[in-house]
Amino acid sequence: MSMFDQYRFSAALLALTLALAVGTASAQTASKLKIVTTTTDLASLAQAVGGDRVEVNAIARGYQDPHFVEAKPSFLLMLRRADLLIFVGLQLEIGWLPPLITQSGNPRIQTGAGGYLDASQFAQILEVPTEVVTRAMGDVHPFGNPHYWMDPGNGRRVAQGIAQKLSAMRPTDAAYFQQRLQAFNDKLTQEERNWNAMMQPYRGRKVVTYHRSWPNFLNHFGLVSAGLIEPRPGIPPSPSHTIELINMMKRDNVKIILVEPYFDLKMPNRIARETGAQVVVLPPSVGGEKEITDYFTLFNYDLALLVKAFQATQ
Numbered sequence: 001m002s003m004f005d006q007y008r009f010s011a012a013l014l015a016l017t018l019a020l021a022v023g024t025a026s027a028q029t030a031s032k033l034k035i036v037t038t039t040t041d042l043a044s045l046a047q048a049v050g051g052d053r054v055e056v057n058a059i060a061r062g063y064q065d066p067h068f069v070e071a072k073p074s075f076l077l078m079l080r081r082a083d084l085l086i087f088v089g090l091q092l093e094i095g096w097l098p099p100l101i102t103q104s105g106n107p108r109i110q111t112g113a114g115g116y117l118d119a120s121q122f123a124q125i126l127e128v129p130t131e132v133v134t135r136a137m138g139d140v141h142p143f144g145n146p147h148y149w150m151d152p153g154n155g156r157r158v159a160q161g162i163a164q165k166l167s168a169m170r171p172t173d174a175a176y177f178q179q180r181l182q183a184f185n186d187k188l189t190q191e192e193r194n195w196n197a198m199m200q201p202y203r204g205r206k207v208v209t210y211h212r213s214w215p216n217f218l219n220h221f222g223l224v225s226a227g228l229i230e231p232r233p234g235i236p237p238s239p240s241h242t243i244e245l246i247n248m249m250k251r252d253n254v255k256i257i258l259v260e261p262y263f264d265l266k267m268p269n270r271i272a273r274e275t276g277a278q279v280v281v282l283p284p285s286v287g288g289e290k291e292i293t294d295y296f297t298l299f300n301y302d303l304a305l306l307v308k309a310f311q312a313t314q
């Protein structure tokens, strides 16, 4: 073989190798399960379990109120391509998701289809109403509190449910998903030890919250909900309720008001001024702040904020 031929040969070999590499890469891309989640928290859990075998997109941004999401054409495009739709359920998304599912025209994600996954079935649900729910009670969720992902135990349960689903859809990758789930669980166990230690000194502390977004979170970390700024979801508080709340906070020495980032701070600030309490804007979702990039940093961020507030109001 001449030098020239040798050069030609290695050039051809290189081209062949590249073609193979590109071919393999595109075959892998083509075989990725396309997952759409309604929230960033579910996206983080799905990504943790699915790894490089899935492509995950969330509809709502982490700083948005997940009860009210404005439909966009891009959501329809996402849903049209989806193999799997994972949603929070318990009517959290009832105001906006059902029409999107219908309009997507995607048979894989319609109610009851194989790609329609209600994550609430895996979680421990609090505040399941025992009385008949009426409109006068506000946007009460008749099947229980849908903000369940703010308990690491539920994060673990939902991740496991997602792993089961992915394994059923892609049996050839079942071992991979199982291994990813195990790694997620191990990390969560380790993080939970830190989180519990952080919150240990503050167990039993009372807080007031704006919306009923935190029962799972408060329960898990041994905190107590002393009251709500918005007693009936979606309905502005009455002046008499606010006065009662202020009196209770003074009497019981409640010094922390938790507010989700998408609520107006005027009322919380007013109550804080009258009671000497501190308003803590606490993101309940991944992406609620730039540094909250996944399910773990969500708790890291929120708990660090809370500890600071507890220390400042001791």
Ligand SMILES: [Zn+2]
Pocket: 067, 146, 147, 211, 212, 213, 233
């Ligand atoms: Zn809610």
